[in-house]
Structure formats: C-alpha cells, structure tokens
Amino acid sequence: MRIAVNARVLQKGRMEGVARYIYEVTRRMVANHPEHEFIFLFDRPFDPEFVFADNVTALEIGVPARLPILFKLWFEYSVHRALKKYKADVFFSGDAYLSLRSNIPSVMVSHDLAYIHYPDHLPGHHLRYYKKFFPLFHKRANHIIAVSEATKADIIEQFGISASKISIGHNASPKGFAPVVKSTKIEIRNQYSEGYPYFFYLGSLHPRKNIVKLIEAFSSYKATHNTEHHLVIVGRPAWNFHQIQKAYNFSPFKHEIHMYHDVKDEAKEMLASAISLIYISTFEGFGIPILEAFSSGVPVITSNTSSMPEVAGDAALVIDPNDTNEIVEAMHSIVSNESLREQLISKGFERTNDFDWDRTAEIVYDCLMKVAKV
Incomplete structure (x- = not known):
C-alpha cells in the first residue's frame, strides 16, 4: 500500500507542536510497517534525517506554502497532482490541512480550533483562510484524529461532526526530557x-x-x-x-x-x-x-x-x-x-x-487502514 504523508512542517530546527506529532507518529509507522511504501510530500528542500527508512520516498513539490494563498495552491494543486501521479491509496495529514479536490481517502489530525475562540490572536489573512477552509477540511476527512478529548468535543460542537468519525490520539513527551543533577x-x-x-x-x-x-x-x-x-x-x-x-x-x-x-x-x-x-x-x-x-x-x-x-x-x-x-x-x-x-x-x-507515542502511532495507523478499507 502507498501511504502519502503531508510532511511540509518537518523542518530541522522547528520541531515543535504539530511538527513533533507528525515526526513521532510517522517515524514509528514507517519502522513498524515496512510492507508499506510511504510518500512524504514536502513544499521545500528537506533534511535527509526525515527520510526515515528505505520504504520512504521523499518528494519536494510545488512552492513553499508560507501564506494562505500558497496553502491553497499547494494543497489543491501540488498535493492533488502528486496523490494522483503516485497512485496513493490513502493520505495522512498531521496538520489538519487537506486537498479538497482529491478523492483519495484521508485521515487528518486536528490539534485545536483556537482560531474560533481567539480570532484576535491571528493575522487577518490567516483567520479568513481558517474560517473558510478548516470546516471544509474536517468535513472532507474520512476520519479525524483529535489530540485530546477537549479538541474532540470542540470539533463536534463547532462543526456538527459525528463522534464516531473522531478518534483520540494523544501527544506524548519527546525523548530526552529527564531530571538533571x-x-x-x-x-x-x-x-x-x-x-x-x-x-x-x-x-x-x-x-x-x-x-x-x-x-x-x-x-x-x-x-x-x-x-x-x-x-x-x-x-x-x-x-x-x-x-x-x-x-x-x-x-x-x-x-x-x-x-x-x-x-x-x-x-x-x-x-x-x-x-x-x-x-x-x-x-x-x-x-x-x-x-x-x-x-x-x-x-x-x-x-x-x-x-x-x-x-x-x-x-x-x-x-x-x-x-x-x-x-x-x-x-x-x-x-x-x-x-x-x-x-x-x-x-x-x-x-x-x-501518554505514549507508540500507542498513538498505532491508533493513527489503524485509522488509515480503516479508511483505505484494508
């Protein structure tokens, strides 16, 4: 099976929050399931450290998606074409963005809906993009991973999405955090x-x-x-x-x-x-x-x-x-x-x-297999 992955936020030196989630989950899926081919889609030159194993094909497609207009171009054209060209069976997007033009089964991770609750905390052009497209992304996804029960409840309340379409896949603590002498x-x-x-x-x-x-x-x-x-x-x-x-x-x-x-x-x-x-x-x-x-x-x-x-x-x-x-x-x-x-x-x-990354990676993998009907 070919699993396409939105890898655009995997950038060396910027591995916080959403990027850390995608890194920890995809690294484990790649290692645990060598029987599958993973196609990592980047929007800029990528660091080889993110090509986790031989069953990963890394592709730089389109232009860097740094602004809302470029988000739309990258997902609706670059990603859409790549999913068709490389015959992906399922698409995993860990940052909650999807290609609305694509009919490839998709699983997305929804981290929060802060833009709804604190709209004044965002630049206007980002807020307009989120308000227009994030409800559509959540409705388009075949399945949603929420990082917490609070986020799941928010998705249900804000978008009217069925609870059965949402699984919980928590974050966990990265390695290397420990007491010091x-x-x-x-x-x-x-x-x-x-x-x-x-x-x-x-x-x-x-x-x-x-x-x-x-x-x-x-x-x-x-x-x-x-x-x-x-x-x-x-x-x-x-x-x-x-x-x-x-x-x-x-x-x-x-x-x-x-x-x-x-x-x-x-x-x-x-x-x-x-x-x-x-x-x-x-x-x-x-x-x-x-x-x-x-x-x-x-x-x-x-x-x-x-x-x-x-x-x-x-x-x-x-x-x-x-x-x-x-x-x-x-x-x-x-x-x-x-x-x-x-x-x-x-x-x-x-x-x-x-909270355990191994457990979360298996939750995500199981959801991908479910929507791909394997």
Whole structure:
C-alpha cells in the first residue's frame, strides 16, 4: 500500500507542536510497517534525517506554502497532482490541512480550533483562510484524529461532526526530557538566570500563550513577596510579539526576566533546572510542555481551560489564566512548600505513563487502514 504523508512542517530546527506529532507518529509507522511504501510530500528542500527508512520516498513539490494563498495552491494543486501521479491509496495529514479536490481517502489530525475562540490572536489573512477552509477540511476527512478529548468535543460542537468519525490520539513527551543533577542546575542557572532559581516558560511566543499575563503576574509576585526567583522565557517570537516586548519593558523587574529565542538542545536542561514550569495559555489543543516538565521532574502551574486540565490530571497546580492573584498564589505555593513540590513531581512522573507515542502511532495507523478499507 502507498501511504502519502503531508510532511511540509518537518523542518530541522522547528520541531515543535504539530511538527513533533507528525515526526513521532510517522517515524514509528514507517519502522513498524515496512510492507508499506510511504510518500512524504514536502513544499521545500528537506533534511535527509526525515527520510526515515528505505520504504520512504521523499518528494519536494510545488512552492513553499508560507501564506494562505500558497496553502491553497499547494494543497489543491501540488498535493492533488502528486496523490494522483503516485497512485496513493490513502493520505495522512498531521496538520489538519487537506486537498479538497482529491478523492483519495484521508485521515487528518486536528490539534485545536483556537482560531474560533481567539480570532484576535491571528493575522487577518490567516483567520479568513481558517474560517473558510478548516470546516471544509474536517468535513472532507474520512476520519479525524483529535489530540485530546477537549479538541474532540470542540470539533463536534463547532462543526456538527459525528463522534464516531473522531478518534483520540494523544501527544506524548519527546525523548530526552529527564531530571538533571544539582551541578547541572547550578551551571544552567549561572548561564541563564544570573545564578538564581527561576520559573520557566517553554513554547512559542504567541498571544494565546498568555506571556503578557505571565510577565505581569511575575512582576506582581516579586512586588508582594520577598523572593530571589527569576523568570526565564524560551521560545520563538510569533505574531504580535511587540506586545510581549512592551510588557517586558514596562515591568519594574525586567532585569530578573530573561528571554531567549534560540537555545537549541539546552532548553531541556533549562526546563529540568527550573523550580516550576508556568504554562498558562488561554487555549491549547493539548500542551506538550506540561508532559515535558513532568518527565523532567519539574512541578507545573497550568491553566484550567481547554485541554490543559485533561493533560495535567491531578499532577499540577491548575489556575485561572486570567487571574493574576491565582497565578501569584500558585507561584508562592511552589516556592514556599517543599512537600507540595515533591508531591507534584511524583505525580507528574506517574502521569507521563498515560501518554505514549507508540500507542498513538498505532491508533493513527489503524485509522488509515480503516479508511483505505484494508
């Protein structure tokens, strides 16, 4: 069987969120099912590391799909032609985009519908594209993988799609996240937080990640508590980053806030060296950094919205992401209560057992076989 894969987001150095999901799932499917041929479709020159085995044929087709008009051209023309030319039996799209012109059976992964709930967090041309095409993609797909129960419920409510058409295929924690020894923590703190213990954020610097509120809450915490703790923020700037920069410049404690945009592999050690991950997005389809912190032996403060309580279970402090006082109180609890920290760390390790990439890869594979009628 020929399984075509939308591989356009597999880009070295940009393996976050959606790209990580596609990488972890397709890598396992390729290894576990050598009897099938996989056709990876890229929209730009690709790194050979993404050609996982001999049963993968990698193709660069069309032009890089960097803007909505190019999304449409790439999926409706380049992908459509490639699916016909290479006689694909089924199409897997892990980023929720499909070719509406193609009649090839398809399985898509839906990560979130944030554009519906927070339309002001997107540039206008992206929002218009999502509003027009995402309902059509969900209805066109033969089967949908939702990354969380929260996302599944949202798809059903927003698009009126039957629950029987949607399976759950969770994210999991990537390899390499683990606790570090005390000497490493000291080294990392000396390098990134002037030697002080710190709260940590890891992820894109996007409006719905609530970084402005995080900076405001940290500043309030510093103003009301006698604490030496700093805040370290790691992530790539996204749309409207100037709002985050403005909040940083306005903070009277900005000399204790450290922002890094490119730390490569040291992000894992930075997370493991933190006193707590603060992940207080206003909306998430899943929230992988929560699991990364659990795997690293780091307590988590996260939001009570969308999928985050589902992922965190009882292993994190769950707060209202819009309530500065709640965020400050959670920070104080983490710093002042060693017993609480140890309890959260223990529960976090246990919680990671509920999420497994091998299991998710088999769920996706089974759905592909089902729609291909094998």
